[in-house]
Amino acid sequence: MRTLIYALALMGGLLLTSCGSAREVLYMQDLTQVDQDSMTVIELAQRAPALRVAPDDRISIVVSSKDPELATQFNLPVVTNRVGMESGFGSTNPSVSTYVVAPDGTIDFPVLGRIKVAGKDRHGIATDIKQRIIAGGLLKDPVVTVEMTNLYVSILGEVQRPGRYAFDRDKMTILDAFSLAGDLTIYGRRDRILLLRQEGDQQVAYRLDLRSASNLMASPAYYLKAGDVIYVDPNNYRARQATVNGNNVLSTSFWISLASLATSVALLIIRR
Known part of the structure; x- marks a missing residue:
């Protein structure tokens, strides 16, 4: 017996x-007391960082003008065999090719030659190219659009759809990433989110707690950067x-x- x-x-x-326990599953529990007609304000630790170009990144650059024929000389076709450039694989704009940033941080731009782009955001690159075109008397009214074509994050562990996901905007948050992956499974630990980030020559690790809005949004890892790896720990039962x-x-x-x-x-x- x-x-x-x-x-x-x-x-x-x-x-x-x-x-x-429900306490281990619910998100942002410090906001549960907010009434329907009230509002609470959570201060972010920092503004969403502008994504900056680095060596080996892929970017697309489109120059347009009121005179399309003159602007064509600054744009690349889809098929190209030029060194330092690749076709638009993964690009959000299939009508142009993408530049691969050289180890020295430059690209070989039509007509203008070598241009340094590493360390600049999209707005900075577009402004630089526009000023060069105008200063050279090549176009009077150029409009330059720059896009990064290799922005992605990897999401692993206890999520519905683990994998590698592309994104096309600067203000991408970790919550956006989980929505792409179908949210955490019921077995994922909301208080044990690991984010790995390459910063210079160092690999930096952050721990996030989805149960606390103040903890989550105050973290430097709330806004994602290209190449981030997110891992969700399993709970004890799993x-x-x-x-x-x-x-x-x-x-x-x-x-x-x-x-x-x-x-x-x-x-x-x-x-x-």
């Missing part, structure tokens, strides 16, 4: 630990499901077998 009690207690404990030999989750048949074993043990004890 004592063995039966131990077995039932063990099964009950496993059943209880399989249910996550971690216990992992087998010794790999990442295979224990199936329902395992739990059925365990229940069957407990029943057999109970029957043997009763028959005694």
Whole structure:
């Protein structure tokens, strides 16, 4: 009888630990007291940083004008074999090719020659090219549009759709990233979000807590940068499901077998 009690207690404990507390699942719990007609203000630690170009980045540059024929000389076709340029794979604008930024931070721009773009944001690059064109008397009214074509983040761990996701705007937040990945699973730890970021020659790690809006939005990792890697830790229940030999989750048949074993043990004890 004592063995039966131990077995039932063990099964009950496993059943209880399989249910996550609402306190561990709800997002931004410090905002739950905000009424429908009221408002709260959360200060951000910093403004959304402007995304800046780095060596090996891919960018597209389009020059337009009231005279399309004159502007054509500054634009690249889709198919090109020029060194330092690639076709528009992954580009948001398939009508132009993309430049690959050289290790020295420059690109070979038509007519204007080598231009340094590393360290500049899109607005800075567009302004520089526009001023060069006007100063050279090449166009009177150029409009320069610059886009980065290799912006992506990798999302791993306990999310619905892990993978690598592209984005095309500066103010991309970690919440936007989770929406792309279908949100966290019920097994993901909201208080243990890991973000890895390359900053210069260093790999920097940030920990985020989605349960606290003030903690989340005050973090430098709230706004994403290209190349960020996001990992969602599994909760204890999910971690216990992992087998010794790999990442295979224990199936329902395992739990059925365990229940069957407990029943057999109970029957043997009763028959005694």
